[in-house]
Amino acid sequence: MPAVAILKDVSRVYTMGNTVVRALNGFSFEFGQGEYWAIMGSSGSGKSTLLNILGCIDRPTSGSYQVRGQEMATLDDDELSELRGLHIGFVFQSFNLIPQLNVLENILVPLFYQEDPPADGEERAAMLADRVGLGDRLDHRPLELSGGQQQRVAIARSLINDPALILADEPTGNLDTQTTSEILDLLDELHDEGKTILLVTHEADVGARAQSILHLKDGHIDDVAHNRPRP
Amino acid sequence: MLHSPVLRSVKLGVKSLLLHKLRSLLTTLGVLFGVSSVVAMLAIGEGASEEAQEQIKQLGSQNVILRSVKPPEDTVSNQSTRVSNYGLTHLDFERISETLPWVKRAVPVRELQQEVRVEQRKLNPRVMATTPDYIEVTGRMMGEGRFISERDEELVSNVCVLDHEVARFLFPFETPLGKRVKIDADYFTVVGTLLPRTRTSDDPAAAGTSVTGEVLIPRLTGQRWFGDLQVKVRSGSREMEEVQLHEIIAEIDAPENVAHAAAAAREMLKRNHKQQDYEVVVPLELLARAEETKRIFNIVLGSIAGISLLVGGIGIMNVMLATVTERTREIGIRRALGAKRRHIIMQFLVEAVVLSVGGGLLGILLGLAIPWFVTWYADLRTIVTPEAPALAFGVSVGIGLVFGLYPAWRAATMDPVEALRHE
Numbered sequence: 321m322p323a324v325a326i327l328k329d330v331s332r333v334y335t336m337g338n339t340v341v342r343a344l345n346g347f348s349f350e351f352g353q354g355e356y357w358a359i360m361g362s363s364g365s366g367k368s369t370l371l372n373i374l375g376c377i378d379r380p381t382s383g384s385y386q387v388r389g390q391e392m393a394t395l396d397d398d399e400l401s402e403l404r405g406l407h408i409g410f411v412f413q414s415f416n417l418i419p420q421l422n423v424l425e426n427i428l429v430p431l432f433y434q435e436d437p438p439a440d441g442e443e444r445a446a447m448l449a450d451r452v453g454l455g456d457r458l459d460h461r462p463l464e465l466s467g468g469q470q471q472r473v474a475i476a477r478s479l480i481n482d483p484a485l486i487l488a489d490e491p492t493g494n495l496d497t498q499t500t501s502e503i504l505d506l507l508d509e510l511h512d513e514g515k516t517i518l519l520v521t522h523e524a525d526v527g528a529r530a531q532s533i534l535h536l537k538d539g540h541i542d543d544v545a546h547n548r549p550r551p
Numbered sequence: 552m553l554h555s556p557v558l559r560s561v562k563l564g565v566k567s568l569l570l571h572k573l574r575s576l577l578t579t580l581g582v583l584f585g586v587s588s589v590v591a592m593l594a595i596g597e598g599a600s601e602e603a604q605e606q607i608k609q610l611g612s613q614n615v616i617l618r619s620v621k622p623p624e625d626t627v628s629n630q631s632t633r634v635s636n637y638g639l640t641h642l643d644f645e646r647i648s649e650t651l652p653w654v655k656r657a658v659p660v661r662e663l664q665q666e667v668r669v670e671q672r673k674l675n676p677r678v679m680a681t682t683p684d685y686i687e688v689t690g691r692m693m694g695e696g697r698f699i700s701e702r703d704e705e706l707v708s709n710v711c712v713l714d715h716e717v718a719r720f721l722f723p724f725e726t727p728l729g730k731r732v733k734i735d736a737d738y739f740t741v742v743g744t745l746l747p748r749t750r751t752s753d754d755p756a757a758a759g760t761s762v763t764g765e766v767l768i769p770r771l772t773g774q775r776w777f778g779d780l781q782v783k784v785r786s787g788s789r790e791m792e793e794v795q796l797h798e799i800i801a802e803i804d805a806p807e808n809v810a811h812a813a814a815a816a817r818e819m820l821k822r823n824h825k826q827q828d829y830e831v832v833v834p835l836e837l838l839a840r841a842e843e844t845k846r847i848f849n850i851v852l853g854s855i856a857g858i859s860l861l862v863g864g865i866g867i868m869n870v871m872l873a874t875v876t877e878r879t880r881e882i883g884i885r886r887a888l889g890a891k892r893r894h895i896i897m898q899f900l901v902e903a904v905v906l907s908v909g910g911g912l913l914g915i916l917l918g919l920a921i922p923w924f925v926t927w928y929a930d931l932r933t934i935v936t937p938e939a940p941a942l943a944f945g946v947s948v949g950i951g952l953v954f955g956l957y958p959a960w961r962a963a964t965m966d967p968v969e970a971l972r973h974e
């Protein structure tokens with residue numbers, strides 16, 4: 321599999337006063353296209369920091385990150401924004417839908433900012449809503465939906481730009497077991513369709529649903545494990 | 552929905568402002584009052600200016616008008632004869648027209664309180680004895696016939712010119728030309744009529760003069776039949792007044808000399824009159840006074856407008872800063888989903904402009920109501936030109952842009968990761 325994201329000796333250092341925190345410390349790895357990774361580790365091990373850099377909303381303090389063959393350090397703020405809008409899909413723990421917008425509009429937000437949005441954006445958004453089981457709720461506001469439904473809208477939103485990378489930071493952290501397994505089923509489907517998914521979690525049974533697991537500790541790789549393929 | 556980013560921003564802006572209706576309304580008050588002051592100021596200023604222009608046109612911009620004024624009672628009235636003797640004299644007229652520099656020509660006006668009648672119709676207009684130059688110096692327009700001529704003066708003929716109002720009243724069904732009217736005990740032949748003044752106005756300088764109508768006769772004819780002494784009946788008691796001339800209108804050779812001529816005339820009258828039994832009216836000074844009034848109005852309303860707009864702008868900035876803080880997370884989400892800094896700037900700038908334009912539109916409505924109220928209440932003329940609301944609209948857009956820029960910039964330069972972690 322060709323690599324979508326290549327990280328070489330990436331560090332992310334936070335300095336507060338005279339304490340220095342190395343959230344990522346010499347991290348190197350390649351994420352291949354179509355792979356489904358769970359990123360695990362204890363709290364503070366650098367999982368979110370890694371995902372933010374992968375999603376191009378944060379920059380490494382040192383080291384190199386290449387996404388789809390482009391070196392991040394060479395891109396300015398506008399180019400990174402454009403890259404996110406075109407190739408990255410985000411799913412957050414707290415759903416992060418925009419409260420003033422309805423379901424359809426929320427799914428469409430990434431297209432608002434594209435220079436050359438596809439003409440059939442609205443049909444695609446409606447199809448994606450249908451796909452995540454919310455085809456009949458297009459004009460509902462986020463607050464009128466349950467947590468599981470909101471997260472499904474967020475997944476539909478992450479798919480509207482047909483991204484090269486789907487980044488999910490503890491997407492089931494705020495959900496009960498039933499909705500958690502529904503969301504994970506949905507991610508399985510996306511993986512089967514060939515999407516590249518990087519999922520941060522600290523729950524072992526969630527991690528067990530991925531193809532492979534990357535264990536982080538103190539900002540670097542502790543272990544890499546491969547799950548048995550699904551039947 | 553995807554087509555126009557600006558339209559979408561406006562829609563979104565309106566939507567988020569409506570989430571806080573009271574807050575938005577209160578925020579717009581400053582702009583509202585500021586903008587309405589601008590509109591009202593322009594309307595009142597424009598009205599005052601036009602009023603003054605018209606008044607000057609009526610009085611003649613190159614004229615200096617001298618009028619007899621009755622001085623306070625006790626200083627003049629000779630108790631035994633009860634004849635009050637005051638005002639401008641024939642001698643004054645001669646001095647003005649012969650010796651005062653810059654005076655091109657001057658006309659004397661003597662007013663007579665006489666009844667004018669035709670058969671059963673009678674009227675008490677201002678009967679004015681004057682010279683042929685009157686028509687040109689005052690710029691009044693002939694309707695039918697001709698004005699008093701030099702020949703009328705030489706022959707001391709019994710001719711008269713009626714103004715529009717008098718002519719209409721005395722001769723409702725026929726032309727008055729060649730007809731005879733009786734002034735006091737004598738018959739006068741009508742040789743002409745005057746067109747009405749542009750406005751029978753609330754002009755203070757001509758207050759109460761044109762309403763009763765005017766009849767003009769040759770100066771010497773007036774002197775022959777009516778003399779210099781007049782009997783007035785006032786509140787039951789008879790009173791006699793000796794006034795030689797009621798008005799002297801001096802036409803000055805050039806506009807820039809009007810002020811000098813007026814000063815010279817004042818000086819001359821002061822030297823020759825023991826008391827203040829005259830006034831000098833200079834239409835150009837009226838203009839200056841009107842301009843001064845307008846200026847004071849502009850300063851007062853302009854300050855109100857300026858302060859309101861400043862306060863309004865700061866209010867908008869304040870609310871936008873609060874909005875930006877409240878919506879930090881939304882900003883993070885949008886940035887993560889591909890929004891560039893300029894998209895965020897635009898979103899909040901549009902929202903600020905929507906806010907201030909909302910206030911501006913309400914302000915324009917109020918600003919149109921104020922002149923209407925001023926006209927109704929204080930009888931001041933006001934004119935709303937189309938530029939005024941347009942300017943006000945532009946000002947409110949500008950306020951939104953200027954005071955919305957900093958909050959929008961703050962929003963756009965937030966770190967996406969920090970913003971997403973907010974609250």
Ligand SMILES: Nc1ncnc2c1ncn2[C@@H]1O[C@H](COP(=O)(O)OP(=O)(O)O)[C@@H](O)[C@H]1O
Pocket residue numbers: 334335336341342343361362363364365366367368369370
């Ligand atoms: N903005 C920040 N400023 C300072 N320290 C930070 C910041 N963000 C994260 N860190 C530190 O970096 C380390 C890794 O954080 P994070 O990647 O959020 O861990 P995880 O997601 O695995 O719990 C932690 O020690 C955290 O305290």
Ligand SMILES: [Mg+2]
Pocket residue numbers: 367368369
């Ligand atoms: Mg985390």
